[in-house]
Amino acid sequence: METFSHVPPGFRFHPTDEELVDYYLRKKVTSRRIDLDVIKDVDLYKIEPWDLQELCRIGTEEQNEWYFFSHKDKKYPTGTRTNRATAAGFWKATGRDKAIYSKHDLIGMRKTLVFYKGRAPNGQKSDWIMHEYRLETDENGTPQARI
């Protein structure tokens, strides 16, 4: 098994939820080698969603989804809203978390968040959506998110 340095021509990164959790996130959390370093590390709370496009580019393909790893902010461990803020706005959870299965085993959860410009509770809802993945088997696991 080699580590890849680039994406071979003709390939598009369209991972399933199961691949994201069971391969990429699990390897990341356990610091094991990932075949192709296709998911970048970012500090989600220091960048705005529109800056992710450049940071998380994969090859030359047109993208409307971007993938990244980000450490969950530990400053306010009991809150959810306050520690998801960026300079320009904040991420707010919406709907219910979705369970992710591998065959019949629950392996992770997917949370959906929407980006609001401004400050809560007066933010302006945007079209930016984030899916935040977490391992179900490791409570302290690093979350992985995609927009």
Added chain:
Amino acid sequence: METFSHVPPGFRFHPTDEELVDYYLRKKVTSRRIDLDVIKDVDLYKIEPWDLQELCRIGTEEQNEWYFFSHKDKKYPTGTRTNRATAAGFWKATGRDKAIYSKHDLIGMRKTLVFYKGRAPNGQKSDWIMHEYRLETDENGTPQARI
């Protein structure tokens, strides 16, 4: 640049016509190394379309398109119908060839063929479609086809 032995998780092979011609077919014809050996060599006249699914499988993903390289049969260089026959049927061209461009340069052509079961002119039309690619810059180039 290394040669890859497998597809990294999360990647799907959805090449554009330009990538098929300008990268895969051009490398194949000139015997240059291809990053990932994802397109198999087959003898199109010895296998039926429904046998390609197993031969041309890429990783574990669900596929409804299969990619392969095949030498054009040279037995009847002036005919088109007779030298596209398999044991169970034959491939018949349909419609007009499509020009494939890289930026503004014509780099190849794409022919569309339909598989008929039986023998011409009494074959029974099937749902199997093949796109046969050829380099426009090399008249004797190896054709590449996808179904």
